[in-house]
Amino acid sequence: MAKGYTAMWKTVLQIAMAVMLIVGGINAISFLNNWGGVFKITNEPLVDAVGGLFSGSAKEIVVWLMAIIELIAGVLLILDFFHIKSLDRLDDIFILIIMIAWLVCFVILGDIIPFFKGSLTFMNFLGKLSKDLIMLACFGIIKAKI
Numbered sequence: 636m637a638k639g640y641t642a643m644w645k646t647v648l649q650i651a652m653a654v655m656l657i658v659g660g661i662n663a664i665s666f667l668n669n670w671g672g673v674f675k676i677t678n679e680p681l682v683d684a685v686g687g688l689f690s691g692s693a694k695e696i697v698v699w700l701m702a703i704i705e706l707i708a709g710v711l712l713i714l715d716f717f718h719i720k721s722l723d724r725l726d727d728i729f730i731l732i733i734m735i736a737w738l739v740c741f742v743i744l745g746d747i748i749p750f751f752k753g754s755l756t757f758m759n760f761l762g763k764l765s766k767d768l769i770m771l772a773c774f775g776i777i778k779a780k781i
Contacts, residue, residue, distance in 0.1 A: 648773055659705050712726060734771060
């Protein structure tokens with residue numbers, strides 16, 4: 636009973652993460668291209684986090700690369716439900732890339748550096764850090780193939 640219950644919630648988590656990655660990738664691309672309509676975005680967390688380290692065309696290249704990796708990882712998470720053996724290793728690699736990028740972009744560039752620069756208060760820092768660490772834990776649970 637417990638294994639089936641755990642597997643059910645892992646499935647829900649995987650669907651949520653796939654949708655979040657796909658939407659995040661589309662948002663980052665639409666922010667860079669200034670698309671209107673459905674994709675009206677005033678700020679994009681990935682662009683803000685990467686902007687802390689890069690500027691100009693290097694920033695755009697890194698954001699494009701991260702957005703494409705997000706999209707691919709999201710699609711691979713969805714395709715994982717169809718148990719395509721040839722994609723198992725590929726989605727593991729992309730999830731690992733997303734985990735490392737999330738740690739660097741959001742935790743270090745988005746949370747830790749702004750906190751030590753004085754642009755985040757302690758409570759804001761804890762709130763943002765906890766959300767980003769929860770996301771890392773979700774990626775780890777999905778990667779564990781429970």
